[in-house]
Amino acid sequence: MITKPVEVDCTFDEEGRVRVRRIRLGRPWQAVEQGRQWSDADGRHVLVMLPDGAHELVLRGDTLTWELRELPGTRRPA
Numbered sequence: 001m002i003t004k005p006v007e008v009d010c011t012f013d014e015e016g017r018v019r020v021r022r023i024r025l026g027r028p029w030q031a032v033e034q035g036r037q038w039s040d041a042d043g044r045h046v047l048v049m050l051p052d053g054a055h056e057l058v059l060r061g062d063t064l065t066w067e068l069r070e071l072p073g074t075r076r077p078a
Contacts, residue, residue: 006068008057020046020057025068 007024018037022029035047035054043061047054056069 003058003067003069006057006066008059008066016044018044018046018059020048023048023050023057023066023068 008020009022010018010020012018020032020034022031033049037046042058044059046057048057054071056071058067058069
């Protein structure tokens with residue numbers, strides 16, 4: 001699985017749910033569409049849609065840093 005560090009502009013509600021507004025991957029901020037989210041031993045996971053397809057954002061519980069993960073079967077731009 002490919003992971004990339006990413007900057008995330010988001011808010012958390014009182015129940016711990018996150019609302020991602022936009023992300024930055026070394027270029028200008030990109031607005032995202034957000035899907036479902038869940039927590040597990042790795043941290044908080046949020047599905048987001050970017051122009052190149054669906055990805056998984058993970059707020060790692062051990063480092064409190066965000067990672068962007070490619071989902072299996074995601075097409076990469078040519």
